[in-house]
Amino acid sequence: xxxxxxxxxxxxxxxxxxxxxxxxxxxxxxxxxxxxxxxxxxxxxxxxxxxxxxxxxxxxxxxxxxxxxxxxxxxxxxxxxxxxxxxxxxxxxxxxxxxxxxxxxxxxxxxxxxxxxxxxxxxxxxxxxxxxxxxxxxxxxxxxxxxxxxxxxxxxxxxxxxxxxxxxxxxxxxxxxxxxxxxxxxxxxxxxxxxxxxxxxxxxxxxxxxxxxxxxxxxxxxxxxxxxxxxxxxxxxxxxxxxxxxxxxxxxxxxxxxxxxxxxxxxxxxxxxxxxxxxxxxxxxxxxxxxxxxxxxxxxxxxxxxxxxxxxxxxxxxxxxxxxxxxxxxxxxx
Numbered sequence: 223x224x225x226x227x228x229x230x231x232x233x234x235x236x237x238x239x240x241x242x243x244x245x246x247x248x249x250x251x252x253x254x255x256x257x258x259x260x261x262x263x264x265x266x267x268x269x270x271x272x273x274x275x276x277x278x279x280x281x282x283x284x285x286x287x288x289x290x291x292x293x294x295x296x297x298x299x300x301x302x303x304x305x306x307x308x309x310x311x312x313x314x315x316x317x318x319x320x321x322x323x324x325x326x327x328x329x330x331x332x333x334x335x336x337x338x339x340x341x342x343x344x345x346x347x348x349x350x351x352x353x354x355x356x357x358x359x360x361x362x363x364x365x366x367x368x369x370x371x372x373x374x375x376x377x378x379x380x381x382x383x384x385x386x387x388x389x390x391x392x393x394x395x396x397x398x399x400x401x402x403x404x405x406x407x408x409x410x411x412x413x414x415x416x417x418x419x420x421x422x423x424x425x426x427x428x429x430x431x432x433x434x435x436x437x438x439x440x441x442x443x444x445x446x447x448x449x450x451x452x453x454x455x456x457x458x459x460x461x462x463x464x465x466x467x468x469x470x471x472x473x474x475x476x477x478x479x480x481x482x483x484x485x486x487x488x489x490x491x492x493x494x495x496x497x498x499x500x501x502x503x504x505x506x507x508x509x510x511x512x513x514x515x516x517x518x519x520x521x522x523x524x525x526x527x528x529x530x531x532x533x534x535x536x537x538x539x540x541x542x543x544x545x546x547x548x549x550x551x552x553x554x555x556x
Contacts, residue, residue, distance in 0.1 A: 227513045230255040230289035230313070232280060232304055234267040237318060238295035242271050244505040251513060257283035280304055284311035291341070291512060294318060298400075299393040302327040305342070309334050314341035316512050319407075320399040323551050325535040332528045341521045343512060344531040346407055348476040350507035352495045354411070355525070357462075357469055357481060361412060365483060367466030369412060372446035374405035374475060377433075377456030388452055389428050391549050396430030398541060402450030404476045406541075407534050408460050409438060409446035415533035417441045423545035424453070431547050438537070477504040
């Protein structure tokens with residue numbers, strides 16, 4: 223594929239708007255269609271972004287042969303159905319995170335994509351960010367020695383009332399899947415799937431987690447202290463420490479503007495990245511990776527590998543088991 227990549231957007235919420243705006247600031251890409259559960263919502267979104275086709279059903283977008291790749295931006299409770307529909311129709315898919323409600327659903331999507339030879343990627347935008355990639359390169363080159371600890375947090379102040387999706391088990395509510403996926407993904411980007419998972423949480427009356435702390439352990443001796451909250455505005459920072467130094471990210475570690483490398487006997491080194499496009503939201507990097515893969519004929523991204531996505535979902539499942547959060551889709555306990 224050496225021509226313009228044609229995108230379809232499935233859903234019309236805030237994350238869909240931010241991603242679409244970033245796409246329209248990039249070369250060699252075009253948003254050609256949008257779909258929502260209601261035609262009115264799709265038409266409003268299409269008018270806002272000057273998109274030529276608006277559909278009132280997901281099926282119509284999935285069936286559009288002039289769409290190369292669909293960006294699934296629904297709440298995560300609908301990811302399995304929406305992404306699956308598009309894959310079945312032969313579309314490449316970029317699916318928001320949390321990838322699905324549980325590891326079983328994630329494995330189903332990955333299995334479907336692999337069986338069809340179709341492209342599928344989780345929209346874990348920080349994995350594609352130049353500064354995160356620079357950090358991984360430094361760690362892999364031994365800049366901080368062997369990793370010993372990772373710390374990361376993501377919390378919002380709230381409160382969210384009982385009718386909000388973040389309080390609804392059927393919609394995968396709680397802090398973990400909405401926000402905790404970022405600290406967990408940060409830790410696993412560096413260390414892979416943990417060998418041990420411990421967790422504790424404050425649960426809502428509906429049975430979703432409002433405030434969750436996690437301690438992940440690896441046989442290497444490394445550990446990660448992570449947290450997520452929908453009751454407190456946390457620092458939203460991250461750090462990785464090793465036997466020879468540490469790297470610190472300030473607030474907004476998941477779309478950073480800078481990080482600092484500290485090593486004994488040296489002045490701190492600050493790394494910054496030019497924000498391509500200036501006013502873009504930072505989602506252009508994952509979009510660029512999708513388009514690179516499509517043009518190269520790759521069905522999985524080496525930056526956001528599906529096996530890594532599955533490993534994160536297994537960790538999130540393990541955390542939910544420890545804190546006693548179950549969603550209807552999980553079925554009865556074994």
